Amino acid sequence: MITRLQGRTAVITGAASGIGLATARRLAAEGARVVCVDLDAENGAKAAAEVNGRFIQADVTDEEAVRAVYEEAVDAYGRLDIAFNNAGISPPDDDSILTTGLAAWRRVQEVNLTSVYLCCKYAIPHMRRHGKGSIINTASFVAVMGAATSQISYSASKGGVLAMSRELGVQFAREGIRVNALCPGPVNTPLLRELFAKDPERAARRLVHVPMGRFAEADEIAAAVAFLASDDASFITANTFLVDGGISGAYVTPE
Numbered sequence: 619m620i621t622r623l624q625g626r627t628a629v630i631t632g633a634a635s636g637i638g639l640a641t642a643r644r645l646a647a648e649g650a651r652v653v654c655v656d657l658d659a660e661n662g663a664k665a666a667a668e669v670n671g672r673f674i675q676a677d678v679t680d681e682e683a684v685r686a687v688y689e690e691a692v693d694a695y696g697r698l699d700i701a702f703n704n705a706g707i708s709p710p711d712d713d714s715i716l717t718t719g720l721a722a723w724r725r726v727q728e729v730n731l732t733s734v735y736l737c738c739k740y741a742i743p744h745m746r747r748h749g750k751g752s753i754i755n756t757a758s759f760v761a762v763m764g765a766a767t768s769q770i771s772y773s774a775s776k777g778g779v780l781a782m783s784r785e786l787g788v789q790f791a792r793e794g795i796r797v798n799a800l801c802p803g804p805v806n807t808p809l810l811r812e813l814f815a816k817d818p819e820r821a822a823r824r825l826v827h828v829p830m831g832r833f834a835e836a837d838e839i840a841a842a843v844a845f846l847a848s849d850d851a852s853f854i855t856a857n858t859f860l861v862d863g864g865i866s867g868a869y870v871t872p873e
């Protein structure tokens with residue numbers, strides 16, 4: 619395994635599961651010291667133990683908790699190099715605009731968008747101190763494409779993450795801090811598997827739009843995060859980084 623992240627400190631939110639967990643493993647394998655942040659104490663602690671890192675239980679919508687996460691990371695490891703702001707939710711009561719209530723709308727905005735604002739707000743000052751850093755914010759392919767099967771607040775929140783990441787990338791470019799929005803296509807997570815195992819027609823309706831004819835594996839998303847985190851991506855900032863099997867480029871897909 620390449621060790622391009624040797625000596626770097628990474629804070630990953632939503633590290634207990636899915637993309638965050640795969641990324642914790644990948645960044646640690648490339649030499650980073652990893653701080654795993656999640657609401658889920660049991661799986662978060664398990665993830666941290668597995669990567670020989672540190673677990674901090676925190677709700678990423680809580681300003682004081684987020685501020686404390688980066689303080690603790692820097693106190694423990696001396697610096698902050700990588701922030702992967704990845705925690706997010708996609709609850710069933712976020713649906714068509716016609717049926718989604720204000721409480722459901724607000725909850726998704728808080729967890730998916732306000733949390734990224736807070737994480738960037740409190741990570742950037744630590745990075746400015748040593749004039750270097752890489753922030754990767756998890757958006758989604760739905761930030762750049764519309765779906766008739768709407769999750770209205772989710773899509774709007776990811777559009778917000780994309781625009782905010784671009785703006786921060788531009789603002790801090792001359793200070794050595796890169797900020798990119800990672801836009802995964804649909805990923806083969808337990809949630810997605812369970813949903814589509816029950817309803818193969820629903821899976822097929824989505825898969826037809828993916829030129830590669832399959833969903834992503836979490837490891838494939840983690841590999842993209844490791845790249846963006848590393849100096850191999852030294853000229854990449856304010857970018858819409860799509861890892862989507864070609865979905866966003868497709869009109870007609872192969873049979």
Ligand SMILES: NC(=O)c1ccc[n+]([C@@H]2O[C@H](COP(=O)([O-])OP(=O)(O)OC[C@H]3O[C@@H](n4cnc5c(N)ncnc54)[C@H](O)[C@@H]3O)[C@@H](O)[C@H]2O)c1
Pocket residue numbers: 631632633634635636637638655656657658676677678679704705706707708729756757758759801802803804805806807810
């Ligand atoms: N899975 C996909 O198909 C897909 C596609 C595009 C984008 N994404 C995005 O990728 C990110 C990760 O998704 P995943 O599929 O790995 O999801 P997941 O549900 O497997 O993991 C998300 C983690 O975030 C944590 N979390 C949720 N709310 C939190 C909060 N308030 N504070 C702290 N932690 C919290 C959860 O406990 C969980 O461990 C999300 O932002 C999601 O929107 C996922």
